[in-house]
Amino acid sequence: MPSLTYIVLIVIKVLVIYGVVVTGCAYATWLERKLLGHIQHRMGPTYVGPFGLLQPVADVVKLIFKEDVVPSQAEKVTLMVAPLIAFIPGFLAFAVVPVGPPIHIFGYDIALTISDLNIGILFILATTSLSVYGIALGGWSSGSKYSLLGGIRSSAQMISYEVAYGLSIVPILMIGGTLSLVELVNQQASIWDWYVFKNPVAFLIFWMCAVAETNRAPFDLPEAESELVAGYHTEYSSMRFSMFFIGEYANMLTASAVVATLFFGGWQGPFLPGPWWLVIKVIVFMVFYIWFRATFPRLRYDQLMDVGWKVLFPLALLNVLVTGIILYVF
Protein backbone atom coordinates (compact mmCIF):
# COMPACT_ATOMS: atom_id res chain seq x y z
CA MET A 1 0.00 0.00 0.00
CA PRO A 2 1.71 3.18 -1.11
CA SER A 3 1.80 6.00 1.41
CA LEU A 4 0.03 9.33 0.99
CA THR A 5 3.32 11.16 0.31
CA TYR A 6 4.06 8.81 -2.55
CA ILE A 7 0.65 9.34 -4.13
CA VAL A 8 0.96 13.12 -3.73
CA LEU A 9 4.39 13.02 -5.37
CA ILE A 10 3.02 11.01 -8.28
CA VAL A 11 0.11 13.44 -8.72
CA ILE A 12 2.52 16.40 -8.63
CA LYS A 13 4.71 14.69 -11.23
CA VAL A 14 1.75 14.09 -13.53
CA LEU A 15 0.51 17.66 -13.13
CA VAL A 16 3.94 19.15 -13.80
CA ILE A 17 4.59 17.02 -16.90
CA TYR A 18 1.16 17.72 -18.41
CA GLY A 19 1.35 21.36 -17.44
CA VAL A 20 4.59 21.63 -19.38
CA VAL A 21 3.05 19.75 -22.33
CA VAL A 22 -0.03 22.01 -22.47
CA THR A 23 2.09 25.16 -22.19
CA GLY A 24 4.35 23.67 -24.86
CA CYS A 25 1.32 23.24 -27.13
CA ALA A 26 0.39 26.90 -26.65
CA TYR A 27 3.89 28.12 -27.34
CA ALA A 28 4.31 25.73 -30.26
CA THR A 29 1.65 27.83 -32.00
CA TRP A 30 3.65 30.96 -31.18
CA LEU A 31 6.87 29.38 -32.43
CA GLU A 32 5.14 28.23 -35.59
CA ARG A 33 3.71 31.64 -36.42
CA LYS A 34 6.96 33.42 -35.61
CA LEU A 35 9.25 31.07 -37.53
CA LEU A 36 6.89 30.74 -40.48
CA GLY A 37 6.63 34.52 -40.59
CA HIS A 38 10.35 35.09 -40.62
CA ILE A 39 10.90 32.38 -43.23
CA GLN A 40 8.34 34.18 -45.40
CA HIS A 41 9.97 37.59 -44.81
CA ARG A 42 7.26 38.66 -42.37
CA MET A 43 7.41 39.47 -38.66
CA GLY A 44 4.90 37.02 -37.18
CA PRO A 45 3.06 38.11 -34.03
CA THR A 46 4.52 41.29 -32.50
CA TYR A 47 1.66 43.17 -30.85
CA VAL A 48 0.80 41.17 -27.74
CA GLY A 49 3.65 41.29 -25.27
CA PRO A 50 7.36 41.37 -26.09
CA PHE A 51 7.98 39.48 -29.37
CA GLY A 52 4.28 38.61 -29.30
CA LEU A 53 4.93 36.15 -26.49
CA LEU A 54 1.45 36.61 -25.01
CA GLN A 55 -0.22 35.78 -28.35
CA PRO A 56 -1.25 32.24 -27.26
CA VAL A 57 -3.05 33.71 -24.24
CA ALA A 58 -4.91 36.16 -26.45
CA ASP A 59 -5.79 33.35 -28.85
CA VAL A 60 -7.20 31.18 -26.06
CA VAL A 61 -9.28 34.06 -24.67
CA LYS A 62 -10.63 34.79 -28.14
CA LEU A 63 -11.49 31.13 -28.80
CA ILE A 64 -13.29 30.76 -25.47
CA PHE A 65 -15.51 33.77 -26.12
CA LYS A 66 -16.45 32.67 -29.64
CA GLU A 67 -19.90 31.27 -30.35
CA ASP A 68 -20.06 27.49 -30.46
CA VAL A 69 -21.85 26.89 -33.75
CA VAL A 70 -23.56 23.52 -34.25
CA PRO A 71 -24.71 22.96 -37.85
CA SER A 72 -28.34 21.88 -38.23
CA GLN A 73 -27.39 18.93 -40.46
CA ALA A 74 -24.85 17.59 -37.97
CA GLU A 75 -24.95 14.49 -35.80
CA LYS A 76 -24.98 16.37 -32.51
CA VAL A 77 -23.54 13.83 -30.08
CA THR A 78 -20.72 12.66 -32.34
CA LEU A 79 -19.95 16.23 -33.26
CA MET A 80 -19.41 17.06 -29.61
CA VAL A 81 -17.42 13.95 -28.71
CA ALA A 82 -15.12 13.93 -31.75
CA PRO A 83 -12.83 16.80 -30.63
CA LEU A 84 -12.27 15.01 -27.33
CA ILE A 85 -11.27 11.83 -29.15
CA ALA A 86 -8.80 13.83 -31.22
CA PHE A 87 -7.59 15.79 -28.20
CA ILE A 88 -6.84 13.11 -25.62
CA PRO A 89 -4.58 10.53 -27.40
CA GLY A 90 -1.79 13.02 -28.01
CA PHE A 91 -1.53 13.67 -24.31
CA LEU A 92 -2.08 10.02 -23.45
CA ALA A 93 0.93 8.94 -25.50
CA PHE A 94 3.16 11.31 -23.58
CA ALA A 95 2.60 9.20 -20.45
CA VAL A 96 5.29 6.69 -21.41
CA VAL A 97 7.96 9.17 -22.52
CA PRO A 98 10.77 9.34 -19.95
CA VAL A 99 11.59 12.97 -19.23
CA GLY A 100 14.61 12.46 -16.97
CA PRO A 101 16.60 10.16 -14.73
CA PRO A 102 14.89 8.82 -11.57
CA ILE A 103 15.07 11.31 -8.72
CA HIS A 104 15.37 10.52 -5.01
CA ILE A 105 13.00 12.68 -2.96
CA PHE A 106 11.48 12.25 0.55
CA GLY A 107 12.94 8.75 0.70
CA TYR A 108 11.20 7.62 -2.48
CA ASP A 109 12.67 6.84 -5.87
CA ILE A 110 10.46 8.69 -8.34
CA ALA A 111 10.90 7.68 -11.96
CA LEU A 112 10.55 10.76 -14.15
CA THR A 113 8.07 9.16 -16.47
CA ILE A 114 4.37 9.02 -15.79
CA SER A 115 4.27 5.29 -16.42
CA ASP A 116 7.16 2.97 -17.26
CA LEU A 117 5.23 0.45 -19.34
CA ASN A 118 7.20 -2.53 -20.54
CA ILE A 119 5.33 -2.20 -23.87
CA GLY A 120 5.85 1.54 -24.11
CA ILE A 121 6.35 1.71 -27.86
CA LEU A 122 3.26 -0.35 -28.60
CA PHE A 123 1.31 1.98 -26.30
CA ILE A 124 2.52 4.99 -28.25
CA LEU A 125 1.65 3.38 -31.59
CA ALA A 126 -1.80 2.50 -30.27
CA THR A 127 -2.66 5.88 -28.77
CA THR A 128 -1.32 8.10 -31.54
CA SER A 129 -3.39 6.09 -34.03
CA LEU A 130 -6.52 6.74 -31.97
CA SER A 131 -6.64 10.44 -32.80
CA VAL A 132 -7.62 9.60 -36.37
CA TYR A 133 -10.98 8.41 -35.02
CA GLY A 134 -11.64 11.89 -33.72
CA ILE A 135 -10.77 13.40 -37.08
CA ALA A 136 -12.77 10.89 -39.13
CA LEU A 137 -15.80 11.08 -36.80
CA GLY A 138 -15.63 14.86 -36.65
CA GLY A 139 -15.51 15.01 -40.43
CA TRP A 140 -18.40 12.64 -40.86
CA SER A 141 -20.67 14.09 -38.19
CA SER A 142 -20.35 17.68 -39.40
CA GLY A 143 -22.71 16.94 -42.28
CA SER A 144 -20.56 18.85 -44.75
CA LYS A 145 -18.93 17.44 -47.87
CA TYR A 146 -15.61 19.13 -47.18
CA SER A 147 -15.47 17.76 -43.65
CA LEU A 148 -16.38 14.29 -44.88
CA LEU A 149 -13.64 14.35 -47.54
CA GLY A 150 -11.14 15.51 -44.92
CA GLY A 151 -12.12 12.71 -42.56
CA ILE A 152 -11.91 10.07 -45.31
CA ARG A 153 -8.50 11.36 -46.39
CA SER A 154 -7.27 11.28 -42.82
CA SER A 155 -8.23 7.66 -42.31
CA ALA A 156 -6.79 6.61 -45.69
CA GLN A 157 -3.58 8.43 -44.89
CA MET A 158 -3.41 6.85 -41.45
CA ILE A 159 -3.76 3.35 -42.90
CA SER A 160 -0.99 3.92 -45.47
CA TYR A 161 1.47 5.28 -42.96
CA GLU A 162 0.73 3.25 -39.87
CA VAL A 163 2.32 0.13 -41.36
CA ALA A 164 5.64 1.78 -42.16
CA TYR A 165 5.44 3.69 -38.86
CA GLY A 166 5.29 0.47 -36.88
CA LEU A 167 7.77 -1.44 -39.04
CA SER A 168 10.39 1.31 -38.89
CA ILE A 169 10.74 0.85 -35.13
CA VAL A 170 11.27 -2.90 -35.39
CA PRO A 171 15.05 -2.67 -36.13
CA ILE A 172 15.47 -0.47 -33.04
CA LEU A 173 13.68 -3.07 -30.95
CA MET A 174 15.86 -5.78 -32.47
CA ILE A 175 19.03 -3.90 -31.57
CA GLY A 176 17.81 -2.78 -28.16
CA GLY A 177 15.99 -5.96 -27.25
CA THR A 178 13.28 -4.16 -25.29
CA LEU A 179 9.95 -2.36 -25.81
CA SER A 180 10.31 -0.09 -22.78
CA LEU A 181 11.24 3.49 -23.59
CA VAL A 182 13.08 3.92 -20.29
CA GLU A 183 15.33 0.98 -21.15
CA LEU A 184 15.91 2.30 -24.67
CA VAL A 185 16.98 5.68 -23.33
CA ASN A 186 19.35 4.05 -20.84
CA GLN A 187 21.01 2.19 -23.73
CA GLN A 188 21.79 5.50 -25.50
CA ALA A 189 23.97 7.00 -22.76
CA SER A 190 26.76 8.23 -25.02
CA ILE A 191 26.21 10.05 -28.30
CA TRP A 192 27.75 7.16 -30.30
CA ASP A 193 25.09 4.85 -28.97
CA TRP A 194 22.27 6.95 -30.39
CA TYR A 195 20.09 4.78 -32.58
CA VAL A 196 20.04 7.42 -35.30
CA PHE A 197 23.68 6.52 -36.04
CA LYS A 198 23.09 2.81 -35.67
CA ASN A 199 20.12 2.87 -38.05
CA PRO A 200 19.57 6.15 -39.92
CA VAL A 201 17.13 4.62 -42.40
CA ALA A 202 14.77 3.71 -39.57
CA PHE A 203 14.95 7.28 -38.34
CA LEU A 204 14.13 8.75 -41.76
CA ILE A 205 11.16 6.44 -42.25
CA PHE A 206 9.90 7.00 -38.73
CA TRP A 207 10.20 10.77 -38.99
CA MET A 208 8.38 10.92 -42.33
CA CYS A 209 5.63 8.71 -40.98
CA ALA A 210 5.42 10.82 -37.82
CA VAL A 211 4.86 13.94 -39.94
CA ALA A 212 2.20 12.11 -41.92
CA GLU A 213 0.66 10.68 -38.76
CA THR A 214 0.19 14.12 -37.21
CA ASN A 215 -1.42 15.48 -40.41
CA ARG A 216 1.19 18.15 -40.87
CA ALA A 217 2.40 19.68 -44.12
CA PRO A 218 3.41 18.26 -46.60
CA PHE A 219 0.97 15.54 -45.58
CA ASP A 220 -1.83 17.88 -44.42
CA LEU A 221 -4.37 16.41 -46.83
CA PRO A 222 -7.17 16.16 -44.24
CA GLU A 223 -7.30 19.93 -43.81
CA ALA A 224 -5.89 21.05 -47.20
CA GLU A 225 -6.97 24.69 -47.11
CA SER A 226 -6.80 25.19 -50.85
CA GLU A 227 -9.06 22.25 -51.64
CA LEU A 228 -11.29 21.48 -48.65
CA VAL A 229 -11.80 24.90 -47.01
CA ALA A 230 -10.47 23.60 -43.69
CA GLY A 231 -11.05 19.87 -44.07
CA TYR A 232 -12.40 17.97 -41.10
CA HIS A 233 -12.79 21.02 -38.84
CA THR A 234 -14.63 23.22 -41.35
CA GLU A 235 -17.84 23.21 -39.28
CA TYR A 236 -16.17 23.55 -35.90
CA SER A 237 -15.78 26.76 -33.99
CA SER A 238 -14.88 28.04 -30.55
CA MET A 239 -13.36 25.59 -28.04
CA ARG A 240 -14.28 22.53 -30.11
CA PHE A 241 -12.09 23.81 -32.92
CA SER A 242 -9.33 24.67 -30.50
CA MET A 243 -9.47 21.12 -29.11
CA PHE A 244 -8.64 19.80 -32.57
CA PHE A 245 -5.97 22.45 -32.77
CA ILE A 246 -4.38 21.67 -29.41
CA GLY A 247 -4.72 17.97 -30.18
CA GLU A 248 -2.69 18.43 -33.36
CA TYR A 249 0.04 20.27 -31.51
CA ALA A 250 0.02 17.75 -28.67
CA ASN A 251 0.47 15.03 -31.30
CA MET A 252 3.38 16.95 -32.78
CA LEU A 253 5.00 17.38 -29.38
CA THR A 254 4.54 13.71 -28.58
CA ALA A 255 5.92 12.64 -31.95
CA SER A 256 8.93 14.92 -31.43
CA ALA A 257 9.48 13.54 -27.95
CA VAL A 258 9.19 9.96 -29.22
CA VAL A 259 11.68 10.59 -32.03
CA ALA A 260 14.06 12.21 -29.54
CA THR A 261 13.63 9.29 -27.16
CA LEU A 262 13.98 6.51 -29.71
CA PHE A 263 16.76 7.90 -31.87
CA PHE A 264 18.44 10.81 -30.10
CA GLY A 265 19.03 9.58 -26.58
CA GLY A 266 15.97 11.13 -24.93
CA TRP A 267 16.97 13.07 -21.86
CA GLN A 268 20.59 11.92 -22.05
CA GLY A 269 23.10 14.74 -22.50
CA PRO A 270 26.01 16.47 -20.82
CA PHE A 271 26.04 19.49 -18.46
CA LEU A 272 22.30 20.16 -18.23
CA PRO A 273 19.84 18.13 -16.13
CA GLY A 274 17.86 15.51 -18.04
CA PRO A 275 14.49 17.23 -18.69
CA TRP A 276 16.21 20.23 -20.29
CA TRP A 277 17.86 18.02 -22.87
CA LEU A 278 14.51 16.50 -23.78
CA VAL A 279 13.01 19.99 -24.08
CA ILE A 280 15.86 21.11 -26.35
CA LYS A 281 15.52 18.05 -28.56
CA VAL A 282 11.74 18.43 -28.77
CA ILE A 283 12.12 22.09 -29.76
CA VAL A 284 14.58 21.09 -32.48
CA PHE A 285 12.07 18.64 -33.93
CA MET A 286 9.25 21.16 -33.65
CA VAL A 287 11.40 23.58 -35.64
CA PHE A 288 11.83 20.85 -38.24
CA TYR A 289 8.04 20.37 -38.40
CA ILE A 290 7.59 24.08 -39.04
CA TRP A 291 10.48 24.19 -41.46
CA PHE A 292 8.91 21.36 -43.48
CA ARG A 293 5.63 23.24 -43.53
CA ALA A 294 7.37 26.34 -44.84
CA THR A 295 9.20 24.40 -47.54
CA PHE A 296 7.33 21.49 -49.04
CA PRO A 297 4.16 21.71 -51.11
CA ARG A 298 1.32 19.38 -50.24
CA LEU A 299 1.44 15.91 -51.79
CA ARG A 300 -1.33 14.82 -54.10
CA TYR A 301 -3.61 12.06 -52.82
CA ASP A 302 -2.13 9.37 -55.10
CA GLN A 303 1.43 10.56 -54.47
CA LEU A 304 0.79 10.15 -50.77
CA MET A 305 -0.40 6.58 -51.29
CA ASP A 306 2.59 5.93 -53.56
CA VAL A 307 5.09 7.11 -50.98
CA GLY A 308 3.38 5.22 -48.18
CA TRP A 309 2.90 1.84 -49.84
CA LYS A 310 5.54 1.70 -52.59
CA VAL A 311 8.50 3.39 -50.93
CA LEU A 312 8.29 3.53 -47.15
CA PHE A 313 6.66 0.16 -46.56
CA PRO A 314 9.16 -1.92 -48.64
CA LEU A 315 12.03 0.17 -47.33
CA ALA A 316 10.98 -0.51 -43.74
CA LEU A 317 10.68 -4.24 -44.48
CA LEU A 318 14.09 -4.23 -46.14
CA ASN A 319 15.51 -2.39 -43.18
CA VAL A 320 14.18 -5.05 -40.81
CA LEU A 321 15.70 -7.78 -42.99
CA VAL A 322 19.12 -6.12 -43.28
CA THR A 323 19.26 -5.33 -39.57
CA GLY A 324 18.33 -8.94 -38.79
CA ILE A 325 21.07 -10.29 -41.06
CA ILE A 326 23.68 -7.94 -39.58
CA LEU A 327 22.66 -8.80 -36.03
CA TYR A 328 22.79 -12.53 -36.85
CA VAL A 329 26.18 -12.36 -38.58
CA PHE A 330 27.99 -10.20 -36.04
Add this chain to the structure above:
Amino acid sequence: MWREFWNIVKTTLIALPVGLYTTIRYLFKRPVTKQYPRVKYDMMPRYRGLHYLERYDDGTERCVCCGLCAAACPADAIYMEPAENEKGERYAKVYEINEIRCIFCGFCEEACPEEAIFLGHEFEFSADSRDKFIYTKDDLLVPHPRKDRPYKTIFRRTRRYY
Protein backbone atom coordinates in the same frame (compact mmCIF):
# COMPACT_ATOMS: atom_id res chain seq x y z
CA MET B 1 13.54 -0.32 -61.41
CA TRP B 2 17.00 0.81 -60.44
CA ARG B 3 16.42 4.07 -62.22
CA GLU B 4 13.26 4.62 -60.17
CA PHE B 5 15.09 3.74 -57.00
CA TRP B 6 17.89 6.13 -57.87
CA ASN B 7 15.33 8.88 -58.51
CA ILE B 8 13.83 8.37 -55.07
CA VAL B 9 17.24 8.49 -53.42
CA LYS B 10 18.15 11.60 -55.39
CA THR B 11 14.91 13.30 -54.34
CA THR B 12 15.14 12.52 -50.66
CA LEU B 13 18.85 13.06 -50.17
CA ILE B 14 19.52 15.98 -52.54
CA ALA B 15 16.36 17.77 -53.68
CA LEU B 16 14.66 17.98 -50.28
CA PRO B 17 17.71 19.37 -48.43
CA VAL B 18 18.22 21.93 -51.20
CA GLY B 19 14.63 23.06 -50.73
CA LEU B 20 15.07 23.23 -46.98
CA TYR B 21 18.22 25.31 -47.41
CA THR B 22 16.38 27.71 -49.72
CA THR B 23 13.72 28.46 -47.14
CA ILE B 24 15.98 28.61 -44.08
CA ARG B 25 18.15 31.29 -45.69
CA TYR B 26 15.26 33.72 -45.37
CA LEU B 27 15.09 33.15 -41.62
CA PHE B 28 18.30 35.14 -41.23
CA LYS B 29 17.31 38.06 -43.44
CA ARG B 30 15.52 41.14 -42.18
CA PRO B 31 11.75 41.00 -42.73
CA VAL B 32 10.42 43.47 -45.29
CA THR B 33 7.49 44.35 -43.04
CA LYS B 34 6.75 48.05 -42.53
CA GLN B 35 5.13 48.65 -39.15
CA TYR B 36 2.91 51.26 -40.76
CA PRO B 37 0.29 52.46 -38.27
CA ARG B 38 2.80 52.41 -35.41
CA VAL B 39 5.75 53.82 -37.33
CA LYS B 40 5.15 56.52 -39.96
CA TYR B 41 7.50 56.40 -42.91
CA ASP B 42 8.49 59.33 -45.16
CA MET B 43 6.95 59.19 -48.57
CA MET B 44 9.02 59.44 -51.72
CA PRO B 45 9.96 63.08 -52.58
CA ARG B 46 7.72 63.20 -55.64
CA TYR B 47 4.74 61.48 -54.00
CA ARG B 48 1.44 63.17 -54.88
CA GLY B 49 -0.86 63.36 -51.89
CA LEU B 50 -3.23 65.92 -50.47
CA HIS B 51 -2.98 69.42 -52.00
CA TYR B 52 -1.84 72.49 -50.14
CA LEU B 53 -1.72 76.19 -51.07
CA GLU B 54 1.69 77.73 -50.45
CA ARG B 55 2.43 81.26 -49.16
CA TYR B 56 5.25 83.74 -49.72
CA ASP B 57 7.78 84.13 -46.97
CA ASP B 58 5.98 87.17 -45.55
CA GLY B 59 2.77 85.17 -45.27
CA THR B 60 0.76 86.49 -48.19
CA GLU B 61 -0.99 83.99 -50.42
CA ARG B 62 0.62 83.08 -53.68
CA CYS B 63 -2.60 82.07 -55.45
CA VAL B 64 -3.99 84.80 -57.71
CA CYS B 65 -7.02 82.80 -58.78
CA CYS B 66 -6.08 82.69 -62.47
CA GLY B 67 -8.00 79.48 -63.03
CA LEU B 68 -5.27 77.63 -64.90
CA CYS B 69 -5.31 74.78 -62.39
CA ALA B 70 -9.06 74.39 -62.83
CA ALA B 71 -8.56 74.48 -66.59
CA ALA B 72 -5.82 71.87 -66.45
CA CYS B 73 -7.72 69.60 -64.09
CA PRO B 74 -8.87 66.51 -66.07
CA ALA B 75 -11.29 65.53 -63.33
CA ASP B 76 -12.83 68.98 -63.00
CA ALA B 77 -12.31 68.92 -59.25
CA ILE B 78 -11.28 72.55 -58.64
CA TYR B 79 -13.73 75.42 -58.13
CA MET B 80 -12.69 79.04 -57.43
CA GLU B 81 -14.10 82.55 -57.16
CA PRO B 82 -11.80 85.57 -57.48
CA ALA B 83 -11.84 88.82 -55.51
CA GLU B 84 -9.65 91.87 -54.95
CA ASN B 85 -8.09 92.81 -51.66
CA GLU B 86 -7.61 96.38 -50.30
CA LYS B 87 -4.31 96.77 -52.17
CA GLY B 88 -6.01 95.90 -55.43
CA GLU B 89 -4.41 92.51 -55.73
CA ARG B 90 -6.39 89.61 -57.08
CA TYR B 91 -6.86 86.63 -54.78
CA ALA B 92 -9.08 83.59 -54.44
CA LYS B 93 -12.13 84.31 -52.32
CA VAL B 94 -13.34 80.75 -52.67
CA TYR B 95 -11.01 77.90 -53.53
CA GLU B 96 -12.38 74.37 -53.26
CA ILE B 97 -10.99 71.02 -54.31
CA ASN B 98 -13.21 67.96 -54.33
CA GLU B 99 -10.77 65.29 -53.19
CA ILE B 100 -13.09 62.47 -54.27
CA ARG B 101 -13.10 63.67 -57.87
CA CYS B 102 -9.38 64.44 -57.81
CA ILE B 103 -7.22 61.80 -59.46
CA PHE B 104 -3.96 63.17 -58.02
CA CYS B 105 -2.38 63.57 -61.44
CA GLY B 106 -0.50 66.74 -60.42
CA PHE B 107 -1.51 68.75 -63.51
CA CYS B 108 -2.66 71.63 -61.29
CA GLU B 109 0.78 71.79 -59.76
CA GLU B 110 2.36 71.91 -63.22
CA ALA B 111 -0.11 74.46 -64.58
CA CYS B 112 0.20 76.92 -61.73
CA PRO B 113 2.16 80.02 -62.87
CA GLU B 114 2.49 81.38 -59.35
CA GLU B 115 3.74 78.12 -57.83
CA ALA B 116 0.94 78.28 -55.32
CA ILE B 117 -0.56 74.79 -55.36
CA PHE B 118 1.39 71.66 -54.56
CA LEU B 119 0.57 68.07 -53.93
CA GLY B 120 1.89 67.16 -50.49
CA HIS B 121 2.76 63.90 -48.79
CA GLU B 122 -0.38 63.60 -46.68
CA PHE B 123 -2.47 60.57 -47.56
CA GLU B 124 -4.43 59.80 -44.40
CA PHE B 125 -7.49 61.95 -44.98
CA SER B 126 -10.34 59.47 -45.01
CA ALA B 127 -13.70 60.66 -43.72
CA ASP B 128 -17.18 59.26 -43.13
CA SER B 129 -19.07 61.71 -45.32
CA ARG B 130 -18.72 62.85 -48.93
CA ASP B 131 -19.15 66.48 -47.90
CA LYS B 132 -16.02 66.34 -45.80
CA PHE B 133 -13.93 65.67 -48.88
CA ILE B 134 -14.63 69.11 -50.34
CA TYR B 135 -11.54 70.90 -49.07
CA THR B 136 -11.99 74.66 -48.75
CA LYS B 137 -9.32 77.32 -48.64
CA ASP B 138 -9.09 77.07 -44.85
CA ASP B 139 -8.11 73.42 -45.14
CA LEU B 140 -5.70 73.86 -48.03
CA LEU B 141 -3.71 76.96 -47.05
CA VAL B 142 -0.63 76.23 -45.03
CA PRO B 143 -0.62 77.87 -41.58
CA HIS B 144 1.26 81.18 -41.66
CA PRO B 145 4.18 80.83 -39.27
CA ARG B 146 5.08 77.50 -40.78
CA LYS B 147 7.02 75.43 -38.27
CA ASP B 148 7.96 72.07 -39.76
CA ARG B 149 9.79 73.41 -42.85
CA PRO B 150 10.25 76.71 -44.76
CA TYR B 151 7.96 77.68 -47.59
CA LYS B 152 8.91 76.23 -50.95
CA THR B 153 11.42 78.21 -52.94
CA ILE B 154 10.06 79.82 -56.09
CA PHE B 155 11.80 78.27 -59.03
CA ARG B 156 10.72 80.74 -61.66
CA ARG B 157 12.92 83.39 -60.04
CA THR B 158 16.02 81.21 -60.05
CA ARG B 159 15.82 78.82 -62.97
CA ARG B 160 16.66 79.83 -66.52
CA TYR B 161 15.30 76.96 -68.60
CA TYR B 162 11.78 75.68 -68.71
